[in-house]
Amino acid sequence: MKVLDHPALDLSPTRLPAGQPVIVRGMGSGFSRLLTVLTEGRGGTFSRDRHGGVTYLPAGAEPVILVGSGRGVPCRAATRYPLAAGPVPVPRFAVPEALPRVTSRWRRDVWPLVAKDLTYAYYHELLAGHPERARVGWAEFAEAYAAEEWSSVAMRALIRRAVPRFADRLNLARLDRPLDGIKFGDPAGLQRWMHGYLDADITRRTDPAGSADLALAHAARALRDSLGDTHGDPWLDGFAHFTADGPPPAWLAELQSLAAAGVVVFLGANLQVRPDGNGMWRAAGTTLPGGVQAHVALDTRGIVEKQEEYR
Template sequence: MSAVLVIVGAGPRGTGVLERIAANAPELLPPDRPLHIHLVDPHPPGGGRIWRHEQSPLLRMNSMAEDVTMFTDERSTIDGPVRPGPSLAEWAADPRAFAPYREAADPEVRAELRTLAPTDFPTRRAQSAYLDWVFRRAVADLPPHVTVTVHRDTAHRVEGPADGPQRVHLTDRVLTADHVVLTLGHLDSAPDPRYAADTAFAARHGRLHLPPAYSADAAAELDRVAPGEHTVLRGFGLAFVDLVSLLTEGRGGRFEPDGAGGLRYLPSGREPVLHVGSRRGVPYHSKTDYRLQGPRPPLPRYFDAVAVDALLDRPGPLELRRDAWPLMAKDIGFGHYHELFHAHPERTALPWPEFLAGYDAHVWASPELRALVERAVPDPADRLDLERLDFPLAGLELGSAEELQRHLRRYITEDADRRADPAHSADLGAFLALLSLFGQLPRLLGSDRLTARSVAEEVDEWFFGYFSYLASGPPGFRLRQLLALSEAGVVRFLGAGVRVERDEATGTWRASGATVPGHTVTATALVEAYLPKHALARTRDPLLRDLHRSGRITEEVVADPDYTHRSGLLTIRPGDSRVLDPALGDGPDGGAHPRRTALGPHTSLRAAAAFARPRTDSPGFRQNDAAARALLCALARTDAAVAA
């Protein structure tokens, strides 16, 4: 009799768990204990829904090819074996060198892979090809007593007792399993209630309102935006970048060099007029397209395991901004100044050891630390100001909309120039330090020590948004394109503190920003240019919806006497990622279902929504490895459910 495992979701997370099963099975699953794995996903395995090949070739990753990997390496701190593998760049350089080889079916993808440089930002279709290969390698690496069946189908329901077989209902068959893993990836929900008024307004007046959606799924809806239609895009992040590409190049426009190092946009005449604004009023900072110029900084230095232990040993509740952020920010500053002093010492006025001794001695944002930085770093442009970076338009009031366009074009030009210039590689040092925070952040977030208000306002709302704004922006060429679109009048900036109001008399939206008091624009379409945020209570995933309605899973609720925060995330147990089932009560396992596991962005184990960078000890790899080992140990001792 074979043990049976059903993995629901075959995108990058499901593929990553499969890779860790392949790595750990020789140690934890004896050859006389066969295992059959059913992998369920309506989309192709590897890429899954978000990274499927069937999407516009205009859509790109926001990471360089050399910064994307699906494999553990020598810096991975995992209990299971390290199984190195190529980054996207290494694989693309010679796909034939990596078994099992299969030529990409799309000739455009094949052509892209042949010329892809390590510092290029690949199309998402190129990443889809890489993920397809990673999946096939994971299957090939399974020991002979572990086999896989792929079901291009949707899982609608899972049922079964905690101490017995689980039945997973697909469209036209039922799979019986010893254990079920939910690696469902990025999911959709019914729109947040705060969008209901605009949706109803659009319906009453025959207008268009698009709630948040993933870019590959929004393409068809964008056809409803008419050429020349004045359209407000509320949001200035990655979703905005994709939507603008689809509404401009995707409609036949094109960019060409302007002869002065920039770009000129040649409209097709089918573009709408796009008015964009957000809370900050500026686009996400673009990714750098260079490498560190100095030695890699030893990170983290301040927000490390010892520091988090000390935080957790403190009596009383914790707050992220008050208790943890000073250490986190100091690490970001350390990464910044380590690179500045080592790669550009001519722009510093103190020896590095002397600066570091003072930096170690003073707390973040203290007058003493500020004075040290001013003494050691003469040019203010070389100093790190995290607060100013957060809201660059704060307090700025301009006299006209045209003055705002000019101001934003200068800001974007300076940002794009800086991010393309290795002379400012200290920015990359800060970026790497910011990434390093995720090594210990899950421990703090999973400790139940943060106040409910801090989790809601400082973690879920502020920190993850700030991280995306600083570290998860678009490739630099997207900002050059944005400048060209602004010069062509296709994109118009609204500024910070954007407000969108409904005008029932005219059936139009009126949008304004705080940067130009009194200035408003009128639009007949409103697009929420945000990535959707999954909420369990409104999920559109049929399996989660059924489990939630039957009371077998629970939304994470963080509560204390002063505040209650409903995060929308599926509650899991840290450590082994077992699903918490309210029906199991508060038994010895804390209500953790012994036969159901969940991993990914829809769960309460928060992480950066990004692929792992090589040699960064990715928390995602650690979670995948821990979950895979727990699964294999359980399957090795569970009475088999069915024969494979």
């Protein structure tokens, strides 16, 4: 549901007063539209310097936007460069002949082959497109990689031998859930972490040296489409969206500037929002201790208010 199309949505200053907190769950495309209404739509402006830096100049009419989500981070920025090694290999491991005809345990039966294909596409782009960053050639790596089970000791050793820089190695779990297992003692620590995370994502997605990320995004889309209704899974849909359908890097820079101005405050991952029984909403996640309260809570799939069911 597009948040700005919801018939019950009222984002007026009367309902969302300046300086008052509003809880927002979700950091997808609906969140970007919401931000526009509550910032530039209330007279705020973005200023850009000659080096590309962005500063938000508040109008003083904005609410304080407390935002979190399942991952706790927005989708990865869209890339602005081509693949260096040419087309991404078609799925090689998660193919019909290798998959059970029917399974109720996707994570056990399908995920290892999906992960192997995603990783295969990533390293194809890295080794074939940026050979100076590898110790072995793509052909040698591909042959050895195909023979190993996903995430086996031998496969991990192969990747370490082939790719000397830790920063060049793919960590699917950390990429998918970057805040998992991380806890901050106070909101300030999370805000600093988020600034660094967004800065790193903008840099990586605007520098052609990071083109292996683009190959991974292409592979995620291809697997989502090829597995479809027979062997697809909500995780794969979400991962493809997270890696391949993100906002322009300029939008992430604007989000950073909103956070620096105190208009946006990040709440982290696994955010849950519930009525507190006193006419207010309470939001808490796994990244920060305690929680926050506000009279209004918005979901980027719709809107929630006092005592309505939160979706």
